[in-house]
Every structure is written in structure tokens, then in C-alpha cells.
Amino acid sequence: MIEFLSQPWAWYVSGPLIALVMFLLLWAGGEFGVSATLRSMCAIGGAGKKVNFFKFNWKSQIWNLVFVAGAVIGGFIADQFLYNPNALTLSQNTITDLANLGIVFDGTLVPTELFNWSNLFTVNGLLIMVVGGFCIGFGTRWAGGCTSGHAISGLSNLQVVSLIAVIGFFIGGLIMTHLIFPFIFK
């Protein structure tokens, strides 16, 4: 059983399961939108004293913080007990493209040569992790949601604005991947 579950899960299993998570959250009385937790954490940290946007009853959002705590634990459980020792089966074209940028595909989930503590204090490291993270926080709040809130919840509810947001996500992702990456790497 564990062996069976430890294999990578096919997209047609994972996708519907993500929809199930959305349903379970609605059923429990919440909703599926992960980036909202960032606003709650700012509020808990006292940002409401300075900025009105963070002056709201964050206690009504505790459920979402518990949910993301679960997402951390879930990652830990999957890594400890359902670990897949085989290399990720990445498209050969992607491997070649990344190699041309000097990024080695080592079969793991994340390129550890980029995402590690000693790389943090390099220009590239700061750009990838700090500027990248900043864009996630700034962009998701401006757009009012991220992949979960817009691409899954919003589109499932046929919201036009979520479609605009998702188009935006892809414009940004494509610009970064195809136009900016060649300048960052190499």
C-alpha cells in the first residue's frame, strides 16, 4: 500500500483530489484560498496598527492558518513516509533548456543548487528567493488570490475576474521564463 502511494500520483488523480480539498474546505465552513493567510499573518504581526488593510478580525481566519499548518505537516508526512526514490520524470526538452541556462536537473523536486542557504546571499539567490517571494505576496494580494483562490475556486465558480487573474499569472510566468531567465542565468 505504502509502496503504491509512494509513486508519483497521476494528474487525473491529483487534480480531482485538489477539487476534493476545495469541497472539504467549503463543507467545513471555510474556502480554498491559500494566499489570504499571508494577510492574516501580517495582521497578527501588528500591521493593522499602521495600515488599515490589515485592520480586520484575523481571528475569523484562524481556520485557514490551521489549514496551511496542515499543508506543512502533509509535506513532511509525504517526504518521510511516501518518499519516491526515483528521479522526477521531467520532459527532456525542459532538461535541455534548463541545462542551456546552466541549471542542472538532478532528479529532485527543487534545484538545490539555487535554493540553499549559501546561495541566498548572492545576487541570483536574492532575486530568486526574496524578489520572487515578494512578487508572490504583492501580486496575490493585489489580484485578490492565487492559484487556489482564482485558478481553482474562482474558475470553478465561473468568475470572469478569476479568468483575467489566471491569464495574468501566465503572462507573468511566461515573461519571467522566456524573457527574463536568459538574463538572470548565464
Added chain:
Amino acid sequence: MKYIKYLFIGILFGIIMTKSEAISWFRIQEMFRFQAFYMYGIIGSALVVGIVIIQLIKRRQLKTLGGQPIQFKNKQFSIWRYLLGGIIFGLGWALTGACPGPMYTLLGNGFTIFIVVIVSALLGTFVYGLLRDRLPH
């Protein structure tokens, strides 16, 4: 105790995100380079099932565990906040290879460096709050 159910749903989510490899920086690159169907399959099938689920909730008027009706707010129409905010998030998504959910789940997978990404995202959220009145919405 009323929160425990959210913890379990979160654990399920973290396991799904890991085993689907949607938390992988490499998979996100593959997606933005249109070199595999995989991520589109995940998002697309989640969406198809999600549309059916939400239609069922609305038509059957399903209630939450606590007996409240499940309600959906329609979002107010606007282009700029969604398009521009979306583009900025997209830049960060491709750089870090993570959207907010995976950012948390990667921590659990032992990639402790993602705490830096999370703290930076908190900073970005804070700065958005500061500038909010000056941005087009």
C-alpha cells in the same frame, strides 16, 4: 477543537501537492515552457471536477457541517487589479517555482530555505497594504 478538521484537510492537501509533484520548481518550468501536459492536466481536471462540485452545491443547496448554507460571493468586475496583480504573482511563481500552497508544503518537505520565500511574501503583502490606495483596482 473546531479547527482540527482544517488541520486534517491541510495535511491531505500537503500530501496531494507533494505526490502530484506540483510543488516542484522543475514541473513549473515544464509548464511555462509548454513541454508537458502534466500541470495542465492537474489544473484542468481539478477545474472540471470543481465546476461540477460547485454546481451541485448550488443546485442541491448543500449546507456546511455546521448547518449553514454554503454561499459564494460574486467578485466585483475589474480588469486592472486582476491583470496587473496576476502578472506580478506570475513573475514570482516562475522565479520561485512555487505558489502560496507549495511554499508551505515545501517547508514540510525539508526545504527550509522556503521560509525565506514565505517571509518575503509576507513583506510583499505588507507593502501591497501600504500602497493599496495608490494602485488601480
